[in-house]
Amino acid sequence: MKRLLINKIILTLSTISALIGLAFLAWILVTLFIKGLSSFHFSLFVNDLINNGLRNLIIGQFILAGMASIIGIPLGMVAGIYIREYGQGRYANLIRNLSDIMMSAPSIVIGAFVYAIVVVPTGHTSGFAGSIALAIMMIPIVISTTDSMLSLVPQELREAGIALGASKYKVIFDIVIKSAKVGIMTGILLAFARIVGETAPLLFTSQTSNYFTLDLTHAFPSLSVSIYDLASDVQTSSRDLAWAASFILTVMVLVINLTGKFITRNKK
Amino acid sequence: MLAMNIEKFSFTYPGVDEPSLKNITLPIEKNNITALIGPSGCGKSTLLRSMNRIHDLYPGNKYDGKIELLDETNKKYKNILKIKKENEFIKLRQQVGMIFQKPTPFPMSIFDNVAYGLKIAGIRNKSELSDRVEAALKGSALWNEVHDRLNKSAMGLSGGQQQRLCIARAVAVKPEVLLFDEPTSALDPISTSAIEELIVELKKDVSIAIVTHNMQQASRISDYTAFMYLGDLIEYDKTENIFLNPKEKRTEDYITGRFG
Amino acid sequence: MEKIFQKFAFSSATLVFIILLGIFITLFNAARPAINEFGLNFIVDPAWNKEVPLSTPQTTTDKSAAQKSVTDTNDESVDVNDYGDSSDDMIMEDEDDTPTKTIYGGLVPLVGTIFSTLIALAFALPIAMGISIFLAEIAPKKIATFVGGAIELLAAIPSIIFGMWGLYYFAPIVADLFGGFQVSLLTAGLVLGVMILPFMAAITRDSMNTTPDILKESAYALGATKFEVIKDVIFPYSKVGIIGSIILSLGRALGETMAVAFLIGSIFELPHKITDPTISIPVALANNFGEASGLGMSSLFYLALILFVMSFAIISFAKFYFLRKANS
Numbered sequence: 001m002k003r004l005l006i007n008k009i010i011l012t013l014s015t016i017s018a019l020i021g022l023a024f025l026a027w028i029l030v031t032l033f034i035k036g037l038s039s040f041h042f043s044l045f046v047n048d049l050i051n052n053g054l055r056n057l058i059i060g061q062f063i064l065a066g067m068a069s070i071i072g073i074p075l076g077m078v079a080g081i082y083i084r085e086y087g088q089g090r091y092a093n094l095i096r097n098l099s100d101i102m103m104s105a106p107s108i109v110i111g112a113f114v115y116a117i118v119v120v121p122t123g124h125t126s127g128f129a130g131s132i133a134l135a136i137m138m139i140p141i142v143i144s145t146t147d148s149m150l151s152l153v154p155q156e157l158r159e160a161g162i163a164l165g166a167s168k169y170k171v172i173f174d175i176v177i178k179s180a181k182v183g184i185m186t187g188i189l190l191a192f193a194r195i196v197g198e199t200a201p202l203l204f205t206s207q208t209s210n211y212f213t214l215d216l217t218h219a220f221p222s223l224s225v226s227i228y229d230l231a232s233d234v235q236t237s238s239r240d241l242a243w244a245a246s247f248i249l250t251v252m253v254l255v256i257n258l259t260g261k262f263i264t265r266n267k268k
Numbered sequence: 269m270l271a272m273n274i275e276k277f278s279f280t281y282p283g284v285d286e287p288s289l290k291n292i293t294l295p296i297e298k299n300n301i302t303a304l305i306g307p308s309g310c311g312k313s314t315l316l317r318s319m320n321r322i323h324d325l326y327p328g329n330k331y332d333g334k335i336e337l338l339d340e341t342n343k344k345y346k347n348i349l350k351i352k353k354e355n356e357f358i359k360l361r362q363q364v365g366m367i368f369q370k371p372t373p374f375p376m377s378i379f380d381n382v383a384y385g386l387k388i389a390g391i392r393n394k395s396e397l398s399d400r401v402e403a404a405l406k407g408s409a410l411w412n413e414v415h416d417r418l419n420k421s422a423m424g425l426s427g428g429q430q431q432r433l434c435i436a437r438a439v440a441v442k443p444e445v446l447l448f449d450e451p452t453s454a455l456d457p458i459s460t461s462a463i464e465e466l467i468v469e470l471k472k473d474v475s476i477a478i479v480t481h482n483m484q485q486a487s488r489i490s491d492y493t494a495f496m497y498l499g500d501l502i503e504y505d506k507t508e509n510i511f512l513n514p515k516e517k518r519t520e521d522y523i524t525g526r527f528g
Numbered sequence: 529m530e531k532i533f534q535k536f537a538f539s540s541a542t543l544v545f546i547i548l549l550g551i552f553i554t555l556f557n558a559a560r561p562a563i564n565e566f567g568l569n570f571i572v573d574p575a576w577n578k579e580v581p582l583s584t585p586q587t588t589t590d591k592s593a594a595q596k597s598v599t600d601t602n603d604e605s606v607d608v609n610d611y612g613d614s615s616d617d618m619i620m621e622d623e624d625d626t627p628t629k630t631i632y633g634g635l636v637p638l639v640g641t642i643f644s645t646l647i648a649l650a651f652a653l654p655i656a657m658g659i660s661i662f663l664a665e666i667a668p669k670k671i672a673t674f675v676g677g678a679i680e681l682l683a684a685i686p687s688i689i690f691g692m693w694g695l696y697y698f699a700p701i702v703a704d705l706f707g708g709f710q711v712s713l714l715t716a717g718l719v720l721g722v723m724i725l726p727f728m729a730a731i732t733r734d735s736m737n738t739t740p741d742i743l744k745e746s747a748y749a750l751g752a753t754k755f756e757v758i759k760d761v762i763f764p765y766s767k768v769g770i771i772g773s774i775i776l777s778l779g780r781a782l783g784e785t786m787a788v789a790f791l792i793g794s795i796f797e798l799p800h801k802i803t804d805p806t807i808s809i810p811v812a813l814a815n816n817f818g819e820a821s822g823l824g825m826s827s828l829f830y831l832a833l834i835l836f837v838m839s840f841a842i843i844s845f846a847k848f849y850f851l852r853k854a855n856s
Contacts, residue, residue: 007753017658082537106783112832197686200785358751366749375764385750
């Protein structure tokens with residue numbers, strides 16, 4: 001039968017293309033693990049980049065993403081609460097849509113924006129500028145997570161709280177957020193994973209540094225930016241360091257992601 | 269004469285030890301309506317979904333016993349549990365149609381919905397298609413309501429109309445058996461009685477098995493009724509006997525509303 | 529307290545609006561010198577950092593071609609460190625005393641962006657469709673969950689990893705197969721395609737999975753084959769969601785920097801063949817921003833503005849025409 005033949009052909013093609021796609025992705029991961037592990041050494045965690053280590057870069061990357069979280073999470077959560085709990089129809093919807101659009105804004109453009117509003121006035125790159133760029137990337141992700149997690153809380157729960165005479169603010173904080181807690185936390189974790197691996201918005205905001213520093217007012221060490229510098233270096237030793245750094249960065253991102261997925265699955 | 273004959277049939281879902289249907293023996297009389305009733309979880313839908321093997325979309329089920337289907341072309345019975353090949357499945361599903369709990373119009377026009385089964389069965393001739401679509405819609409008492417908007421999306425119809433469209437779609441391929449899985453559970457009373465009338469009308473041409481949680485519906489439209497409970501077939505008889513004079517205590521308890 | 533919190537919440541939500549507006553205004557302001565100087569001609573002008581005589585501001589005069597010493601843009605832009613000097617002053621005195629000025633045009637990065645995105649899409653689309661069909665309809669549930677989870681994880685891998693892998697492992701093979709340079713529009717586009725593949729497959733699968741089981745079952749109950757169910761029920765049902773997902777992936781490819789930066793070659797030259805090196809807007813920004821100044825800097829902001837507007841337009845289009853309908 002011709003129909004069955006077509007069916008078979010298409011299904012086979014689909015399966016083959018799925019295998020091709022997976023093969024590509026496996027290729028990348030295997031390359032990363034082989035190259036990364038062969039250049040990996042525990043001294044990388046002890047030395048700074050100036051001594052061919054990655055310590056300052058890893059700490060720097062976490063501080064940049066951590067600072068971004070300190071700015072971005074409260075703002076994003078509160079904005080998410082606004083559009084789900086307080087928002088009046090059209091305005092809340094407008095912000096929701098704009099936030100989604102902002103989430104897809106090219107990260108390099110956000111870097112350029114922060115360059116213009118922070119780096120140019122202060123005269124030099126700084127850890128603060130990098131954190132602000134990452135925070136701008138993080139805010140819409142946190143908004144959308146908060147919004148969708150709050151939407152899962154049954155309306156009856158809010159009504160029950162109000163019926164007991166609690167104020168709206170009390171209901172939101174004592175009841176709604178508590179019941180959406182796990183979901184929101186997972187979302188925030190995934191948002192963190194997303195920005196901790198970013199390079200483009202940091203290129204000309206925080207830049208990177210060979211030295212260990214906690215001074216956020218100057219150029220700040222960044223693992224991802226240094227990977228870009230090292231990977232295009234002519235020296236093989238630099239490129240090997242770049243592979244080790246990429247390996248560490250990927251493991252960091254994947255571990256955070258898996259933790260998030262694990263929490264969600266346990267909740268279910 | 270039997271349209272289908274279920275004998276010592278057991279069914280086990282994947283990953284479960286306990287069979288969901290145990291040793292069911294049930295005749296489906298030709299050109300009659302057989303109702304399957306029983307409390308939720310009794311296995312009536314599971315049994316219905318075995319009769320066209322729609323279960324097999326999800327792998328890992330275990331069948332035992334046999335379910336025979338009368339093939340009108342050669343008047344022979346064939347055990348549908350033996351089916352393994354894709355083209356046999358397709359033939360089975362053309363012989364045994366199915367209507368679901370909720371209306372399931374496809375995202376296409378009214379005409380294309382009804383013509384769908386015919387088209388995939390290989391009928392390409394335009395005039396034959398439109399003749400059979402018209403006949404099916406007339407047979408489903410929908411023609412008068414939709415004949416002037418056949419090219420409009422089926423999504424625009426009301427729930428009752430959508431369900432009659434689904435019946436028309438199933439009837440169009442001229443099946444031998446039609447399976448109804450609680451076809452009116454999502455409908456209002458007026459649409460429900462329209463569907464019930466239609467089902468009674470249809471038994472001239474096809475044999476019908478219907479799962480319903482509504483005992484009045486079963487007593488109104490069916491000729492035979494099977495009462496199922498926890499995976500067992502408790503009692504099967506002419507509908508009036510089941511409702512007026514049940515032999516089993518559990519049947520009586522159920523139809524008098526003492527449980528379920 | 530109630531009032532204060534509500535005000536704070538309102539302000540935080542409004543911040544989104546302010547940031548987006550702020551990005552637009554800031555980019556526009558910073559790009560203004562370039563916008564005033566070149567106007568819309570910027571987007572059709574292939575010259576970048578090119579000296580032309582003051583009297584004839586056109587891009588390709590014989591004279592400017594003759595002034596080879598400063599116009600050889602290719603070599604300059606490869607090495608970002610040598611870059612800034614020549615773009616400082618709008619008007620320079622040339623050695624033979626002809627008054628000249630430096631002009632900038634955005635055509636090359638614009639073409640690079642569009643074509644690398646199109647190549648990425650052409651490569652990723654069929655494979656992503658295959659993967660999502662496989663996940664949604666073919667694979668047994670356990671395999672679908674596992675493979676689907678793996679693909680979601682792969683979508684989270686930092687894009688710079690795709691770039692590095694592409695440069696050292698994928699590009700040599702592509703160059704062997706198709707000829708030309710290892711860094712080229714083709715290799716950049718393909719690596720970009722590999723990068724958006726998991727994202728596209730994951731969200732397309734999610735769209736397909738919105739098709740109710742009962743709808744698929746009723747098609748199977750009519751004797752449809754799996755392919756017919758996919759073609760006649762699942763695709764029509766989830767069409768808007770799938771198209772929205774594709775456009776969203778396109779938006780992501782358009783603005784991607786790091787996966788492309790290693791591979792596109794980063795030279796301001798129109799590619800004659802698909803295997804020629806060129807540059808895209810994000811890469812132009814990434815490699816030249818730190819060192820540029822004056823009109824060169826302003827022109828980079830002009831490019832950033834164009835990219836921002838393009839991505840804004842594409843994403844809003846996807847949201848308002850496709851994803852909204854898919855949600856409702």
